Amino acid sequence: DMAVLIEQAVPLSEWPAEFFQVSDNIQRPGLLLQQAIAPGSGLTRALARGLKETLTEIEKSGLRGRGGAGFSTAMKWRFCAEAQSDRRYVVCNADEGEPGTFKDRVLLNSYADQVFEGMTLCAALIGAEQGYLYLRGEYRHLEDKLQKILQQRRDDGLLGQNILGQELNFDIEICMGAGAYICGEESALIESLEGKCGIPRNRPPYPVTQGYLHKPTVVNNVETFMAAAAIAVNGGDWFKGAGTERSAGSKILSISGDCAKPGIYEYPFGVAIKQILSDCGAVDVQGVQVGGPSGSFISDQELERQLAFEDLATGGSFIVFNNSRHVLDVVKNFTHFFAHESCGFCTPCRVGTSLLKKQLDKIVDGHGSAGDVAALEELCQLVKNYSHCGLGQTAANPVLTTLQRYPELYQRQLKKISYEPGFDLDGALE
Ligand code: NAI
Numbered sequence: 447d448m449a450v451l452i453e454q455a456v457p458l459s460e461w462p463a464e465f466f467q468v469s470d471n472i473q474r475p476g477l478l479l480q481q482a483i484a485p486g487s488g489l490t491r492a493l494a495r496g497l498k499e500t501l502t503e504i505e506k507s508g509l510r511g512r513g514g515a516g517f518s519t520a521m522k523w524r525f526c527a528e529a530q531s532d533r534r535y536v537v538c539n540a541d542e543g544e545p546g547t548f549k550d551r552v553l554l555n556s557y558a559d560q561v562f563e564g565m566t567l568c569a570a571l572i573g574a575e576q577g578y579l580y581l582r583g584e585y586r587h588l589e590d591k592l593q594k595i596l597q598q599r600r601d602d603g604l605l606g607q608n609i610l611g612q613e614l615n616f617d618i619e620i621c622m623g624a625g626a627y628i629c630g631e632e633s634a635l636i637e638s639l640e641g642k643c644g645i646p647r648n649r650p651p652y653p654v655t656q657g658y659l660h661k662p663t664v665v666n667n668v669e670t671f672m673a674a675a676a677i678a679v680n681g682g683d684w685f686k687g688a689g690t691e692r693s694a695g696s697k698i699l700s701i702s703g704d705c706a707k708p709g710i711y712e713y714p715f716g717v718a719i720k721q722i723l724s725d726c727g728a729v730d731v732q733g734v735q736v737g738g739p740s741g742s743f744i745s746d747q748e749l750e751r752q753l754a755f756e757d758l759a760t761g762g763s764f765i766v767f768n769n770s771r772h773v774l775d776v777v778k779n780f781t782h783f784f785a786h787e788s789c790g791f792c793t794p795c796r797v798g799t800s801l802l803k804k805q806l807d808k809i810v811d812g813h814g815s816a817g818d819v820a821a822l823e824e825l826c827q828l829v830k831n832y833s834h835c836g837l838g839q840t841a842a843n844p845v846l847t848t849l850q851r852y853p854e855l856y857q858r859q860l861k862k863i864s865y866e867p868g869f870d871l872d873g874a875l876e
């Protein structure tokens with residue numbers, strides 16, 4: 447168990463061999479994965495084109511953040527470049543923690559140089575000299591390999607002082623996470639980078655104006671940096687040539703669950719969910735969780751829907767459930783996950799997610815009454831509306847969305863007790 451390994455600080459050399467045998471299993475490479483760029487080519491092209499023009503090219507591409515939320519990348523970089531400061535930072539969020547997401551692990555295992563190229567490009571465009579790769583604690587096995595790639599880039603003049611002989615200085619450090627899901631939230635990640643406890647900050651101010659050490663900071667997902675490097679080489683029109691009007695380019699998905707061919711797939715945005723299901727060999731599909739527990743659980747009636755920011759957005763998670771699964775088991779699993787991962791800073795989430803877990807268990811285990819379902823819904827609203835950060839604000843989504851779509855599933859679990867006069871309540875509860 448990974449958590450135990452980290453807590454006991456077992457040296458890497460003693461970790462079980464099976465742990466390192468994780469297959470990348472890339473099933474359907476598209477725009478990005480098929481056309482990986484040569485080291486240095488993004489930077490060379492950007493310098494030849496002009497840095498300002500390259501940012502315009504990224505704007506033209508329509509690239510939006512690949513971590514899930516889809517904020518305009520060019521706008522983020524521009525905001526950061528324009529913020530008044532003596533120092534700026536670039537941070538790659540590789541704390542991939544969304545349940546069902548493992549594409550950043552694959553990208554860092556197979557395409558890390560292009561990710562570093564994207565970070566360096568960002569640094570050149572915004573004027574940063576220091577970058578950090580915040581790597582999920584469970585991905586520690588990648589660290590040595592990534593350090594070697596960074597060293598290679600330094601040796602090749604693509605990192606360090608006077609990159610490509612220009613007045614361009616930038617280097618990247620790797621910082622290891624320690625297993626907390628909340629540190630994937632960008633402001634908690636920044637706190638953690640600063641050596642503090644990973645508690646989310648109030649946003650705004652966003653990191654573009656007050657990030658690492660309260661200096662302007664760009665925080666982007668692994669895939670976003672990779673895409674930006676490819677756009678620097680191939681141009682904005684190339685990227686915009688795929689996808690939809692509002693969701694340009696492609697998305698890399700981690701497909702898991704009840705399907706014959708789980709793995710990494712890359713699709714142009716706008717692809718129908720049923721196409722993805724057919725490609726990964728999913729049959730008897732009951733539903734798909736798109737975007738992890740905080741995303742959407744869609745039923746077999748909605749398979750025409752599209753993967754796109756304007757329809758179904760995801761940081762990468764795509765989990766298939768067939769007809770043998772009980773939806774409430776899935777909801778229970780996600781609800782327990784959030785209760786476990788709540789950072790404990792604010793009461794509505796710390797206490798609320800625990801109460802949610804207890805209340806849901808009571809119902810799913812067959813001890814609930816109709817009033818308990820109403821109380822569950824009320825609790826969901828409380829956690830959603832009063833929590834400090836995105837974790838708490840979305841922790842009730844699995845319950846709320848299924849209460850809305852499958853109310854009968856909850857009703858079926860209720861204890862069959864009647865309150866007719868003369869009814870022996872004590873007897874019924876035994
Ligand atoms: P958000 O919409 O608040 O922000 C998205 C990005 O845009 C952030 O970098 C933020 O700093 C920036 N931003 C937003 N408004 C801005 C403004 N006015 N000025 C400057 N910058 C601005 O979303 P958030 O809370 O950062 O992330 C939520 C997403 O993360 C969800 O879509 C969720 O699915 C996803 N997620 C992904 C995980 C993964 O492993 N990839 C794990 C958990 C959640």
Ligand code: SF4
Pocket residue numbers: 628645646787788789790791792793795796833834835836837838839
């Ligand atoms: Fe921490 Fe949850 Fe509050 Fe976010 S909502 S700050 S995870 S306790």
